[in-house]
Amino acid sequence: MTEFTPLMSLTGGMLIGLAAVLLMAFNGRIAGMTGILTGLLPPIATDWPWRAAFIGGAILGPVLLGSVGQIGFAVSVPTPWLVVGGLVVGIGAYLGSGCTSGHGVCGMARLSPRSIAATGVFMTTAVVTVFIVRHVAGLV
Amino acid sequence: MYRTISAGLIGLLFGIGIALSGMANPAKVMNFFDLAGTWDPSLAFVMGGALLVTALGYRIVLKRSKPLADSRFHVPSNRRLDAPLLIGAAIFGIGWGISGFCPGGAIPALGLGEPTAWIFVGAMLSGIALARAVRQVLDTRIAQTN
Numbered sequence: 001m002t003e004f005t006p007l008m009s010l011t012g013g014m015l016i017g018l019a020a021v022l023l024m025a026f027n028g029r030i031a032g033m034t035g036i037l038t039g040l041l042p043p044i045a046t047d048w049p050w051r052a053a054f055i056g057g058a059i060l061g062p063v064l065l066g067s068v069g070q071i072g073f074a075v076s077v078p079t080p081w082l083v084v085g086g087l088v089v090g091i092g093a094y095l096g097s098g099c100t101s102g103h104g105v106c107g108m109a110r111l112s113p114r115s116i117a118a119t120g121v122f123m124t125t126a127v128v129t130v131f132i133v134r135h136v137a138g139l140v
Numbered sequence: 141m142y143r144t145i146s147a148g149l150i151g152l153l154f155g156i157g158i159a160l161s162g163m164a165n166p167a168k169v170m171n172f173f174d175l176a177g178t179w180d181p182s183l184a185f186v187m188g189g190a191l192l193v194t195a196l197g198y199r200i201v202l203k204r205s206k207p208l209a210d211s212r213f214h215v216p217s218n219r220r221l222d223a224p225l226l227i228g229a230a231i232f233g234i235g236w237g238i239s240g241f242c243p244g245g246a247i248p249a250l251g252l253g254e255p256t257a258w259i260f261v262g263a264m265l266s267g268i269a270l271a272r273a274v275r276q277v278l279d280t281r282i283a284q285t286n
Contacts, residue, residue, distance in 0.1 A: 090267020
């Protein structure tokens with residue numbers, strides 16, 4: 001069980017949205033984590049400094065927030081699953097040109113048909129995967 | 141320089157938003173997907189809040205001729221629903237369901253000092269690099285046969 005946190009989640013979501021709007025307003029970029037990360041892997045993109053700065057900021061944010069309050073974190077699956085899950089997430093997000101932030105927030109917000117389709121697909125496969133893992137196979 | 145500083149500060153805001161929302165918490169993410177079990181609807185509020193602000197903000201921002209710190213908006217123009225998009229999205233969802241981490245949740249989770257987040261991100265970066273390398277080999281082969 002995890003606690004239902006509508007107000008914190010709504011506030012956090014609105015900050016994520018604000019960050020997406022500001023990144024477009026200042027840098028003219030989509031706030032998609034997969035796209036930003038891809039440019040930092042070899043062959044490294046020539047515009048790597050803004051990408052590295054965004055990632056650095058995104059890591060530092062929770063450090064600052066953690067110094068003023070408790071941030072919930074729990075992993076309910078064994079470590080090998082994280083390795084497999086990480087590989088699968090990386091391959092899928094690269095092949096599908098985006099993840100939750102790029103397609104689910106930025107792309108959906110500008111009504112991109114590709115992002116709407118991608119978000120519908122990955123939300124569905126995630127729900128089906130969790131159903132199979134927890135209720136069919138009875139794991140974790 | 142200006143571009144790097146703005147991206148850093150905006151990244152900070154993004155990371156705070158992710159941590160506050162619960163997206164950096166894999167157990168919470170998995171419970172959002174577990175409709176038949178310990179369902180936690182919180183993440184619908186994350187998506188709702190983020191989408192509302194982004195949709196409204198983009199309407200204002202994208203009316204301008206260019207961004208404040210760059211010469212143009214780098215917005216994808218492809219509108220075609222092709223196989224890589226749909227297959228990739230399906231694969232990504234499976235990985236998200238297995239682990240509870242997505243890229244935008246996992247990167248800020250690194251700031252929580254949790255070793256599991258670092259393990260996930262290492263594997264995820266390997267996955268991106270692998271898919272990219274395979275695609276480059278395939279693209280070269282296709283270019284040679286044409």
